[in-house]
Amino acid sequence: MNLASAAAAIPYLEIVPAELWIACWSLCSNPELQSVSMVCKLFRSICLPLLLRDQSLDVAASGSVAYGDWEQRGRQLQQLADRLDRLVEYAPSVRSWKVNIGLAGREGESHPDIQSWHFFDEMYERVLTTFPTTLVLYTLASLMLLEDLILRNCDISPFHGDSRWPPPESLRTLNLHGVGPIFRSIILGFGTGNLVQLVDLSLKELHDFPIFLGFLKRCPQLESLKITALTRTSFLSLNSADPDSVSPEWIPLLRRIAAPSVAFIRMLTPNRPVSDVTVLGPQSESPVYLSAEELMLFLMDIASTSAPLQTLVLPGADPTLACLIFITKRFPYLRELSMVIQETGEPPVERRRVAADRLAWIHDGDDSSLHLSEPFPLFRRNKLPDITSASNIHNILRWVFGGDISLSPQLEVLRLKADVDVREAFSERQHRQIAAAVLSNAN
Incomplete structure (x- = not known):
């Protein structure tokens, strides 16, 4: 093929519908996807956002480490930290973010016979540091298409502070479970803007009632609200609050409410x-x-x-x-x-058997039912x-x-x-x- 014909060649990569590329992507294995992505920029540009839509960071799954798999769990933690570092560039593609940090702490002291246990502890600490740094400084600032944010057991020290980021305009689900004392930091971190698409809010514990009320004011589309438990401070604040x-x-569109406090429900x-x-x-x-x-x-x-x-x-x-x-x-x-x-109290147990004369309705010629091992009802x-x-x-x-x-x-x-x-x-x-x-x- 000469240069003239090459210049006039049909641009297949540009005219092939995206649906066809996605169909090819669904039929490829992971190694094949990696190979195709290296040589086809269009394929990569179409499929990569789909691969990044749902992000899951489950550190708690690595918490129960056995002797035979601690190295594998350590490598998994390393991959999680690497993925967080690289996610900054592709943050706009993320739609769902689910995080379960689990209980932070070193376990090396409980396994003194494993000499290289420090590797697992180091990777654990790296994830605990990388996640809040990425989330606070980069991710939420650029996750303008985020729809679901689920944080579980994220009581980690780097999160404490007065961080601020623009609230994702597309955020529809916010689920905070076990965030502990950083509840205030997370809520304040959304700044003062309205979460115009938030429809589902779930909290395992309500730690700061006044801050929470201010947050509700900024959720005009909220339809579902669930609070599993109130801390003692929030309970006292609720009882002393003006109805x-x-x-x-x-929250003029609220349709479903679940809470452990009757006073809270009566208020909303x-x-x-x-x-x-x-x-x-x-x-x-x-x-x-x-x-x-x-x-x-x-x-x-x-x-x-x-x-x-x-x-x-x-x-x-x-x-x-x-x-x-x-x-x-x-x-x-x-x-x-x-x-x-x-x-x-316990009601008395009523135990009565049917009297023989009450079986008179049975046909005279059929006495097979008169000898029953159990009382006849x-x-x-x-x-x-x-x-x-x-x-x-x-x-x-x-x-x-x-x-x-x-x-x-x-x-x-x-x-x-x-x-x-x-x-x-x-x-x-x-x-x-x-x-x-x-x-x-x-x-």
């Missing part, structure tokens, strides 16, 4: 389209239950949402008939109702189940079957759980009686 400290204009639900409310169980061995009065006040507050409530989950309560009637009347579109019912569809009154759950079932409570046709899940073991009270016979009553009411 009007949260403006009605904040009014006049917002909240459809799912979950009161998480407290992270302690001594759970606190809502009394009937506290439950009624809570129900009245969440009844002021601007959207029909569809899910209500309560960790522990002592519901009265009035409370349950209020729930069924005020929340007619409720699809799921879940409660842990407070019981005053007898129930009638036109009679309500005979349930003991010693259990609050039994009382609720009696109210339902007796017509005192009219469950909504929209209800799909009704979950009642006792705080004590009442399995003996619900014998197989009673389950069959309840099923018979349901069938009778349905007919």
Whole structure:
């Protein structure tokens, strides 16, 4: 081919659709991808952003090191640190960043028989230093297309400080679990701009309540909020906070909220389209239950949402008939109702056998069923189940079957759980009686 024909050659690399290149990429092995990327710049420019979309930094996976694999784990940590160093150039391609640092600390002292253990410790320290340096100084400043940021167990000293970076305008998910004292630094690190695309916020622990409220103000599109636990300081700040400290204009699109504090939920639900409310169980061995009065006040507050409530989950309560009637009347579109019912004590176990004269309905010529190893359960569809009154759950079932409570046709899940073991009270016979009553009411 002469120079003239070469100059007039068809530019295949420019006219081949990107979809075809991506299809070729999906069929190649990693060595083949590396080889093709070295000779084809177009292939590299198309596929490299796809390879960099999801970043995962799981240092915790290297925390439990056995004698036989410590060298391999050390090399993995070295690769993680190298990848962080090189990621700066390609940061704009990252969409999702998941980080799990784990517990920082040296383990060489616990393995004195391994002479080269210092290599693992050095690589661990390098990752702990490289990650916050990259994240604070470079990455978030250029991750303007970041959609998901998940930080777990990132209590590392280089993160402490007054770092500031522009908030990613495309950030949709922010998940902070186990960040400890650096919670304030991370939240303040986003500066003062609004996170206009953030829709999902999840915190394992809320460490600084005033700082958190200021952060909520900057999340106008937030739809889902979950806080697993409150620190003692945040709990005290919440109890002393003015209910009007949260403006009605904040988080106007909130739909789902889950928190271990009733006061926190009551503060954020009014006049917002909240459809799912979950009161998480407290992270302690001594759970606190809502009394009937506290439950009624809570129900009245969440009844002021601007959207029909569809899910209500309560960790522990002592519901009265009035409370349950209020729930069924005020929340007619409720699809799921879940409660842990407070019981005053163990209900007595009812053990009775069927009398012989009650088997008279069996045909006279067939006495094969008269010699049973187990009591024969007898129930009638036109009679309500005979349930003991010693259990609050039994009382609720009696109210339902007796017509005192009219469950909504929209209800799909009704979950009642006792705080004590009442399995003996619900014998197989009673389950069959309840099923018979349901069938009778349905007919």
